[in-house]
Amino acid sequence: MTCESLRPQLLADPLAPLAPESAQHLRSCPACQALLEQLQGLDATIRTRPQTPEIGFAPTALLDQIRASAPVIVPRPRRPQEPSWLSRLPWVPLSGLAAGLLLAWGVWGDRTPRTQPTAVARVARYDLLQRQVQHLVRLSTTRKPAEKIEAWTNLSDDLRREVTALQQIAPAEELQQLQTLYARSVESGVVSLAANWPARGQRRERTLTLRRAEERLAQAETEAQALAQQAPHHARPTFEAMAAIARAGRDRLRQLEAIEEVAS
Amino acid sequence: MLTDTEADADGLAEQGWITAAQAGDRDAFARLVEVHWQRLRRWLGTMVRDPYLADDLTQETFLKALAALHSFRPGTNFRAWLFRIAHNALISRKRGTRREQGGTPPDTHPDPSRTVEELAEADETRQLVLATLQTLPDDWRAALLLRIDEELSFAQIAEIVKTTEETARWRVFKARQWMLDRLPEGVRDGLRRREQPGKPKGNTP
Numbered sequence: 001m002t003c004e005s006l007r008p009q010l011l012a013d014p015l016a017p018l019a020p021e022s023a024q025h026l027r028s029c030p031a032c033q034a035l036l037e038q039l040q041g042l043d044a045t046i047r048t049r050p051q052t053p054e055i056g057f058a059p060t061a062l063l064d065q066i067r068a069s070a071p072v073i074v075p076r077p078r079r080p081q082e083p084s085w086l087s088r089l090p091w092v093p094l095s096g097l098a099a100g101l102l103l104a105w106g107v108w109g110d111r112t113p114r115t116q117p118t119a120v121a122r123v124a125r126y127d128l129l130q131r132q133v134q135h136l137v138r139l140s141t142t143r144k145p146a147e148k149i150e151a152w153t154n155l156s157d158d159l160r161r162e163v164t165a166l167q168q169i170a171p172a173e174e175l176q177q178l179q180t181l182y183a184r185s186v187e188s189g190v191v192s193l194a195a196n197w198p199a200r201g202q203r204r205e206r207t208l209t210l211r212r213a214e215e216r217l218a219q220a221e222t223e224a225q226a227l228a229q230q231a232p233h234h235a236r237p238t239f240e241a242m243a244a245i246a247r248a249g250r251d252r253l254r255q256l257e258a259i260e261e262v263a264s
Numbered sequence: 265m266l267t268d269t270e271a272d273a274d275g276l277a278e279q280g281w282i283t284a285a286q287a288g289d290r291d292a293f294a295r296l297v298e299v300h301w302q303r304l305r306r307w308l309g310t311m312v313r314d315p316y317l318a319d320d321l322t323q324e325t326f327l328k329a330l331a332a333l334h335s336f337r338p339g340t341n342f343r344a345w346l347f348r349i350a351h352n353a354l355i356s357r358k359r360g361t362r363r364e365q366g367g368t369p370p371d372t373h374p375d376p377s378r379t380v381e382e383l384a385e386a387d388e389t390r391q392l393v394l395a396t397l398q399t400l401p402d403d404w405r406a407a408l409l410l411r412i413d414e415e416l417s418f419a420q421i422a423e424i425v426k427t428t429e430e431t432a433r434w435r436v437f438k439a440r441q442w443m444l445d446r447l448p449e450g451v452r453d454g455l456r457r458r459e460q461p462g463k464p465k466g467n468t469p
Contacts, residue, residue, distance in 0.1 A: 037455070042443060046409070051306060052306055052315050055316055059326075066330065
């Protein structure tokens with residue numbers, strides 16, 4: 001009997017009884033004894049390994065169904081789904097912003113103007129409220145990031161156009177309220193969504209969407225800059241601020257595109 | 265660990281439940297599920313490394329067993345029969361989906377009778393052994409676990425994994441050899457110092 005002939009026996013079954021000559025070799029061979037001890041330790045380690053983690057799926061439902069006389073229809077263990085990036089967005093704050101826009105507009109819109117509004121201004125204000133509601137409905141129903149970004153861009157454009165329409169008649173503080181809402185819709189709406197939109201699998205759609213939003217912000221900046229030169233004195237700071245907001249948003253979108261290009 | 269008398273009593277009780285279940289007693293089959301659920305899940309869990317899939321496969325195994333209960337031959341090994349169904353379910357699932365998960369989680373119940381140094385060493389040994397276990401080919405790991413955990417004979421293992429007794433023995437042999445060959449010498453030495461609770465010393469001279 002040699003180590004070479006005993007080794008396969010031990011590896012296959014370290015607990016099996018050995019033939020007399022194998023047992024005699026084992027008693028006198030430190031190497032084979034060491035191997036046997038290693039194998040026993042190996043088996044013990046495997047045997048005492050941790051349980052498969054519990055996931056809270058007890059066989060209770062299965063047992064209940066089995067014990068019932070009806071056919072067995074049991075629930076399957078459900079793996080928690082990885083939340084999408086859309087669901088990880090701060091939708092409560094964003095919804096709050098949207099609701100805030102609506103509420104602010106409602107409050108602002110109901111106030112009696114200090115100067116007599118023109119017919120155009122009245123129509124514009126009424127239209128804005130309608131359009132804001134449409135944007136909010138769109139935002140709450142669509143799940144596609146491209147459509148959400150477009151809805152936020154439309155919303156911010158409407159706010160900007162409203163300032164343009166009311167520049168002659170609305171007091172400075174009311175224009176500033178619209179400016180604040182405009183800033184939120186650009187920063188917390190368009191830019192925030194774009195920043196949280198992972199490019200994987202939708203790179204082309206993401207790029208196109210960001211470029212469209214970028215172009216519209218660039219156009220908004222140009223128009224706001226021009227209006228800042230022509231508008232009544234009290235409205236100029238609002239247009240200047242809106243031009244800055246649009247520029248910052250556009251720059252941020254460009255930055256996101258550049259990061260994506262480098263990453264790809 | 266069960267005494268022979270307790271084991272015999274359990275065996276008799278199980279035979280009774282099997283007979284009753286085959287006669288249509290659902291409650292008797294539910295008892296069989298309760299008895300075998302954990303060990304079946306443990307084996308499947310180590311094979312697939314995914315607790316959700318392990319639960320799903322365990323449940324599937326028992327549902328198939330219930331459906332095929334009439335085909336079980338009384339007097340043969342019910343546990344081995346269950347593992348055969350589980351192995352078939354496992355193979356079917358692996359054909360359908362290839363899913364790789366992380367390694368086995370660390371043991372959270374170290375032996376309090378050891379020193380910190382011994383515990384650290386033992387924990388490292390355990391981690392390396394379990395990591396190496398997961399590198400085994402599926403066929404070898406399945407056979408090795410059935411041998412070590414379930415203490416099934418090579419003939420029973422062969423029946424479960426649908427091969428010959430010689431092949432089952434060879435797979436267990438190769439699995440242990442593979443693992444020892446891949447463990448560092450220090451870890452192999454650490455194995456020699458490991459306690460083996462409740463197990464016979466076997467061939468220890």
